Amino acid sequence: MDLSIIGYDPAGAWKKTAATLDELLSHKNSGGISWINIDGLEQSDVINRLAEVFKIHSLTVEDILDTEQRPKAEEFDDYLFITLKAVNPNAELDFEQISLVVTDDTVISFQEKPGDYFDGIRKRILNNAGRIRRMGADYLAYRIMDAVVDEYFVILDSLGSGIEEFEDRAIDAGDRDFIKDIQKLKQDLLRVRRVIWPLRESLSVLMRMESKRISGSLEPFLKDLHDNILQAAETVETYRELIAGVMEINLSSMSNRMNNVMKVLTIISTIFIPLTFIVGVYGMNFTHMPELEYPYAYPIVWGIMALIAVGMIIFFKRRRWM
Amino acid sequence: MDLSIIGYDPAGAWKKTAATLDELLSHKNSGGISWINIDGLEQSDVINRLAEVFKIHSLTVEDILDTEQRPKAEEFDDYLFITLKAVNPNAELDFEQISLVVTDDTVISFQEKPGDYFDGIRKRILNNAGRIRRMGADYLAYRIMDAVVDEYFVILDSLGSGIEEFEDRAIDAGDRDFIKDIQKLKQDLLRVRRVIWPLRESLSVLMRMESKRISGSLEPFLKDLHDNILQAAETVETYRELIAGVMEINLSSMSNRMNNVMKVLTIISTIFIPLTFIVGVYGMNFTHMPELEYPYAYPIVWGIMALIAVGMIIFFKRRRWM
């Protein structure tokens, strides 16, 4: 469990790490904004102590510790609570729960494991880039959510580029893993969707909340974030439709191949089966078969068989099977 | 029919069972909260007597006795009425109707058959664990609903783990029961969905109700429960999509196998049918077949046949059938 605190106001900013929670809390910024970051959820006593100090509701503590929690945003008497899922851009679609407790002058962020999602924000604070030092705790919470949502687009882009590749694989007869791989992609999209959709609601809740903890100047930022989430959600739906299209191509191409196999079988069989019957006739051992002695019988039979074969080929050509 | 009553207030708690309803009612807690639990619905006179004592509407009595009732929450003049379905975690997806009548200081819970869904709550009351003794009847009703909803996740987990197993069965040609078993799973999910969806509405109703029987401090708990139910509902939908994916894998794999069977048939047939025709030709008994006497005719015919076979194999290789 890593504990760190960043304090800032328009005039300055500093960052501290601490071994114990009480040491950390001693650093808390009196005048400006404090950002407490907790990496790892294994020490519940630390979290319970935090809950006591910041008057966090027992339900919120449960939600922070239950990493299967559905993304949501709620207002309590003393703070806003927001929980959402970050996606690890380096790994194979690995989600991690981020929880935010936003009071008037403090943001407490909880991560499941140490990560560098928020390094960009930390740099902006410490280097006084952009407007962040002049804004309140609500803006910091917005920046954190924004950083999480930005990662969704990275993962969606990587999933999306996979779809194009599947378009070629869909018509490759030898690709035995096609169906399993594309179902895997569909399941990944399903998982991303489960993370994005409730977030959309959360943003709506935040925008409608009229909490005194969300200042009027944050409104355009929340709207913008909401639009980004909508776009991610629409991208997921578009990908699902594209995948459905790829599967239709695959189905159609399998059906086509089957048709071709059948046609070759039918053509060869229907040409040779009657001919084989004819040669069978003159392989019979009847004593009285006058044709057998007729001198030109053999070439005549060849001629008849050639006629049958040519007739068959014409028939197939007419039906456009060849 | 089992009758039991638990009384509690912040200072203490006790539990009694009784043979008759009137004995039970004599135990009713005057100052604190009473929880009356009725196991079994067969003695309608007991329930009618209860209805008289607590001024329960005849429609509510009907709803309690009709175990096919749809989950719902309603406010009457003297009480809240909530009915929902509990799932028996030990059995094979076996639902049981739980009805709650919540007055200002009493919760009456009706179960179809004796069960131990609520033992955890009873222990918390008797051992004074958590906040339950300090809260009202509304909080007790919330705890009961929460206990019921928790079981949904147990059953959903067990259904969900079944889906993964089906992913392997989907490509197993010899699995004759696959389609019946997966349809069974789909039907089970359908049944769970029918239980969860109306509950979502019930929670919305309770949250919007603005009843004096639901105190303001219960709001975050109801929201949390609502979120849990939403999550269960989303899990059901996700499972349904996963099952659809598994069935697509199965369909595709059946189609693939069919293609392979056809290819083998076609390859063998198209190679040997022309060769069989050729050997048939030289099995004819015509008197005048000059080739028959030619000394090298036999090896030449073998050579021609070998050429045809090799040609066919090259043709199939080119088409990627082999």
Added chain:
Amino acid sequence: MDLSIIGYDPAGAWKKTAATLDELLSHKNSGGISWINIDGLEQSDVINRLAEVFKIHSLTVEDILDTEQRPKAEEFDDYLFITLKAVNPNAELDFEQISLVVTDDTVISFQEKPGDYFDGIRKRILNNAGRIRRMGADYLAYRIMDAVVDEYFVILDSLGSGIEEFEDRAIDAGDRDFIKDIQKLKQDLLRVRRVIWPLRESLSVLMRMESKRISGSLEPFLKDLHDNILQAAETVETYRELIAGVMEINLSSMSNRMNNVMKVLTIISTIFIPLTFIVGVYGMNFTHMPELEYPYAYPIVWGIMALIAVGMIIFFKRRRWM
């Protein structure tokens, strides 16, 4: 056309039939509630006369006479108008239109043909069972609607039991009528749905109406009826999903059978076609075929053919076709 009138108040109740409308109207209850029932819609003069007496809007008269009317509930200045479809429980999904005109002290019910849907209500009134005599015309209208909705569950149960039977038929290869019969069932469900869905809206309209003709004490009854209709509607949707599942079983089982037929054909063909080629070779009549004279040639050929057959069988076993 049958005309009847029931009059009641908390003190008493009576029933009269009449040959003409004016005779019927002379019986109208001055103090209490009157229920006029008209069986058959063929005599439009009677209905027009009723419309005149009760100030029924010409649109309502049209709606009563047009038996293809969509279920609906509307408030007019002098009455509520409700129309819905009753299902005849004895016949093969036969719907009949019931129209209700509800004034302050009178319910006029119109049926397409004489039927006994409402005998239970009549008995309750005449025997003073339950609360009906103490309630107003709105409660009577509710009881009539409730009686109609109860029949939906009878018909839904009978349709539902049909689905289970189809689950067995879905895998029976010889059942040629399966697809037609299941489509028939789907069409029946479609018809039931068309009757139930608008009724849901009607109930919502009635509940939101805030008409002085609907007393506050009716509210829980309307809610209960609304829940029943919702449950019927959900049952229809569940049945539709079950049918879709049964059709998937059927499709999959047809596909499976096809696969099995193909496998048998392929196994037999691929074993014997090469063998037939070999015996054809030694049936050729070339003069110079040294093998023919070799004494052990015949058993050797048998041995080779046995080897080929065994090799093929091993190949099929490996591919799990046998």
Added chain:
Amino acid sequence: MDLSIIGYDPAGAWKKTAATLDELLSHKNSGGISWINIDGLEQSDVINRLAEVFKIHSLTVEDILDTEQRPKAEEFDDYLFITLKAVNPNAELDFEQISLVVTDDTVISFQEKPGDYFDGIRKRILNNAGRIRRMGADYLAYRIMDAVVDEYFVILDSLGSGIEEFEDRAIDAGDRDFIKDIQKLKQDLLRVRRVIWPLRESLSVLMRMESKRISGSLEPFLKDLHDNILQAAETVETYRELIAGVMEINLSSMSNRMNNVMKVLTIISTIFIPLTFIVGVYGMNFTHMPELEYPYAYPIVWGIMALIAVGMIIFFKRRRWM
């Protein structure tokens, strides 16, 4: 372009046609209601002049002239504007745009080409049938819309009767046009739906509009019309489901036929291929084939072949292929 005007009030009614717009406008009824009908949209100067006289917004003029306009209802300062599609009951699903401009005392109707949709309304006005002469311009507009919607049911009935016919065609193997014809029907339904759905919105708009141009007494009529449009919309959806069912029957029946073809091929092939192998064996010309000289060899071979054939037939019977 045909110009006509009908004037009426409770006391009387008259109809005039005119060669020019100004002549027509000179007939305008001062006290009562005027109905101006314009057949044909080719003379835009006439329409522009009308727009000037009745202060019609330029957007409305554009909408009247653009016959690809989506059905809609809008209120402007001086008039209501309603546009909808009439269907020509005599032709092959041929739509025509009808636009209505409704002022306080005038209805101007625009048709694409001369037609007789509204002759019934004209007769009612001139013969003083029903309430039309006593009502305002809003009622006249309602009657016109009602006449248009009535035609939808004619066309829907004719499309619906087509579906039943398709149910028989779905199982007819020789019907090569089935799929094209049913797709044609689906496209027709799609076109009807595109006409009906926006009309539903239009009616909702009109009902919610609270315009002073729509009198309170019109409300039940608009509701009734709204219900009719809803019913037409539901009929379209039902037809679409029925068609989906018919296509499932067709697919299943094609699949069944394929199965039967395959079974016959498999039965014949698997019986005769082994027998042909056996007779091939004894057609070989080896010098040392002891069976050939054995006197009962021939009938024994026949016996063996008969046993094989019978065995095969039993095998097929057991598998229920015969």
Added chain:
Amino acid sequence: MDLSIIGYDPAGAWKKTAATLDELLSHKNSGGISWINIDGLEQSDVINRLAEVFKIHSLTVEDILDTEQRPKAEEFDDYLFITLKAVNPNAELDFEQISLVVTDDTVISFQEKPGDYFDGIRKRILNNAGRIRRMGADYLAYRIMDAVVDEYFVILDSLGSGIEEFEDRAIDAGDRDFIKDIQKLKQDLLRVRRVIWPLRESLSVLMRMESKRISGSLEPFLKDLHDNILQAAETVETYRELIAGVMEINLSSMSNRMNNVMKVLTIISTIFIPLTFIVGVYGMNFTHMPELEYPYAYPIVWGIMALIAVGMIIFFKRRRWM
């Protein structure tokens, strides 16, 4: 990057281009309306300078520069911001982002690359056609959006005409690219839909906004534009359904062809396989085969074979396979 400005008021209009932004801004119309058009987004300093002058929020600047932005409409303190996608009618479905900043007397439009979408509007302003010079900046913004939406119909018409062509290709067995081409069309429609749907919301937002920057006289124009966008959206949905229909035709026609191939194979095979068996029988070399010496045996065998063939043909005719 091209900079241009158009100034106008009811009295006059002029157009200027400028090399630098400050030169451009010096031309700004003091009394009337100014329209600043920026072609190309590569010089972010110009855009930042503009943002400073017109007090444009940093989020808006980001949205202008991010060409993957979702269409939206937002109100800020000093301006309205609208972003939408224009479709290049000459190219292959090539979208370009158009952003509009609308202040009280100025419209600033940003295009990704130089284009002639708005030449028509420019001409109307300079030639004083229609009402544009008499209206405010809001009307100019409407005209620009209207011009963009008009192009959607051009592209939709061109996509729609492609569908009809596919209807013929769907039944052409030799068309190997059918499935890929139709999936391409579906993807194009998907892209158009992603552009149109959010625009619908944008218009709703603008109509509900009650901004002082949108005058009451603009309302009918916005409604009209909203209707146009709805119609485009409905057209997309209709096309998607038509494409689904075409794919059903294709599937059915592939299935039909397969059936026909199978039938020919089955007919030829089932006729000749038994006959080939018979001739094989009399090709056997048994010493004791009494039939062989019988003088009429040969013609009798021919007769039997003819009977079998005729019997088979009758069987096939009866089954309607021929």
